[in-house]
Amino acid sequence: MEMLSVQHVTGGYTGEAVVKDVSFIVEKGELFGILGPNGSGKTTLLKMLSGILPIQQGEVLIGGEKIQSYSPKQLAQKVAVLSQHSSQSFSYTVKETVSLGRYAHQKGLFQTWSGKDETVVQQVMKQIGVSQFQEKHLQELSGGEKQRVFLAQALAQEPEILLLDEPTNHLDLSYQKELLDLLKQWTTEKGLTVVSIFHDLNLAGLYCDRLLLLENGVIKINHVPNEVLREETIRDVYRTNIQKHPHPKVAAPQMVLLPEIQKAAEEIEINEKMLHQSDEFILLKAPFPLRTMSSGVIGAGTGWHQLFVNRHVNKDYNCDDHKAEMASFLRANGFEPSETVGMMTAVYLEDVEYQYHQTDEFSIFVVVTAGVGNAVDPSKSGQHTFEMVPGTINTWIFVNGELSEEAFIQSIMTATEAKAKAMVDLEVVDKVTGTIATGTSTDSILVAAAQTGKYLEYAGTITPLGKVIGHAVYQCTTKAVQKSRRRKHL
């Protein structure tokens, strides 16, 4: 059901049109966000929707009827407004303030306070969480509490549409989330239609069903958040450098600013000089944080890390919470777990194999520790029982270049394929199935890039990067496995 329909609306302050020929429709129960840089006409548009500013051309239909056909009281029963901040010169109590929301519903010359008015006010205050300080004066409240009181006032109007002008401005982070969670809940549970101006693209992307992006008073795009929050569009409209990222928990796009800071240490390369070896662990200490993608015990997934640790553990290492144990091990050795990618292996660390490869435009450094005691043929792995044993082939790939997201994943694929080929060529056998294995059950991989220097978009097997990764990983893995075999035969 369409709740709000804006048709070719033009308007603004006396004379000049700030908003030009804007049309859109908001359905009942939607949370609809209006975005745009300063001066793009967001507030002007909202003021026309709330009947404060006259509409010069076009129509605004609320519940199918022209906005001009409503009396102020009728309009207030349909549409409530929450602005950025409200002035209050006299110290009304919270309850008095919320009660004013019932003005539009009171009838007659004396506008008597009915039982229903009292019920609605009490209910709204409870739902918004302001009833415990209903006798307090507004001046005694914090900014976030005040904003909630005015939200309660707006909701006491029992509106079908709630218009908000940057409702989270001036609010603490926790209040922002609280307010928007509350609004989202009202849209889904009570069918309230919410139209809100947002300054924060990420908040808008998280909570809105649809977004309208205004540029110079004209609609740039009106679509779902994922479509509106495109890097090119936002870069274009807001004239700034940003990058889009997926939210880790919710299917919502998030934009991050890219600051114009020159990276120092551009000339420094990751190579064997930074590798430190002991009986207990192999450590690579980068001079600056590297962009990583890994399957380590610590620091898995994508992130920025500066320390890389491959730790030796006994074959019978067993621990209920190996992540926590690993973290405390790192701390005990003076490594901050949040800066570290940590892996484990049962292999003797002196059998580590590493290689540095340089091309004209970039270089890579590969470190491999390998043991094939529990090698697996993945095509027949159904015959294995599930059992976590410390990883036996750990592959680290450091790239002195800038990798795209694709290149990260393709690097992993290329490295895995090279590893599998090495296993085949070495005829490593899966002891359970008796067939050729391609790796072990707990192998780990790390791709870490300096993100400076040559931009490398792809890392498939025949790309310049893929070629050196494939070669280096194959050779290191082969040599490392051979070393480990030799040790066993001793």
Add this chain to the structure above:
Amino acid sequence: MPRRSILKFLNNKFTAYGIAFIFLIISIIMGISIGTVSVPVLTIVKIIGAKLLGISISNIDPMNSSIVLNIRLPRVILSGLVGASLAIAGAAFQGLLRNPLADPYTLGVSSGASVGAVITLFFNLSIPFVGFFTLPLLSILFSFLTIFVVLTFARKIERSMRVETIILTGIIFSSFLGALISLMIALTGDELRQIIGWLLGSVSMRGWEYIKIILPFFIIGSAVLLFNAKELNAMSFGEERAHHLGVNVQKRKLLVLIAGSILTGAAVAVSGTIGFVGLVIPHLVRIVWGPDHKHLLPLSILIGSGFLILADLISRTIISPTELPIGVITALIGAPVFAAILLQRKRMERS
């Protein structure tokens, strides 16, 4: 905690009206009883009772009866009505403009009304058919014109119409209109002392005639304001907010301004410019009983009338037999309160 229970007792609306009523009654009785000839309370009750019931009681001194009925009672009622009018008008202006410093005097409305009154009095104007209502009508007209011009001018200076801007504009207009009045008086060449006495405000020697002049305007003006109490509540959160809450802002604003002008104009017409009543009384009532206009307006009427009756009593007894203009007393009390509110506001803004 005794303090809390006292507050709770004061906050109870019945108690509030009770206290305000008792204050008014005591003021009236004191106003009638005290003077160069003091009249016992019981005698006052008897005289007024007899007059109301239309019976004659033989054992009352006819001089007392004359003092009460012809001099003091009309004077007390007139000062009560003037005080009530100014207080409720002040409360309404303050709510409308979200400005605790607004009152007919600081906004320049009283001066505007004076110009109207002076024009009528000194040029002996009389509009056909309205007769002696010419005086209040012209005062009201000039009050309305003044408030309209002051607000338009203040908006021109600054769209947001800050409290201080409105007050400054009011003071500018007040001075200008005051000068205009002085000029008119100088040109007519009348005796100055009497005129200055009138300008500073006085309710002496007005008689029942003047009560007839102010009463209808007081009733109309107060009724309009009382019926707009809720709207005033909404508008004290800002005009946009009031609009969002469903108030027809343009219409209600005009109504409040007209009613305020009617009250101020009529009060000035009968008593001259009496300052600060409209400032002090609503402020006091708001501190004690809260800003809700539903109660603020009627309580301002009660307290305002009692206050002006007492002020008048002081003005005619303090240096008896000479009478001070009543405006001197209200200004002596009001100006420091004005200063205090200003300080308090600044402190609040800073914190």
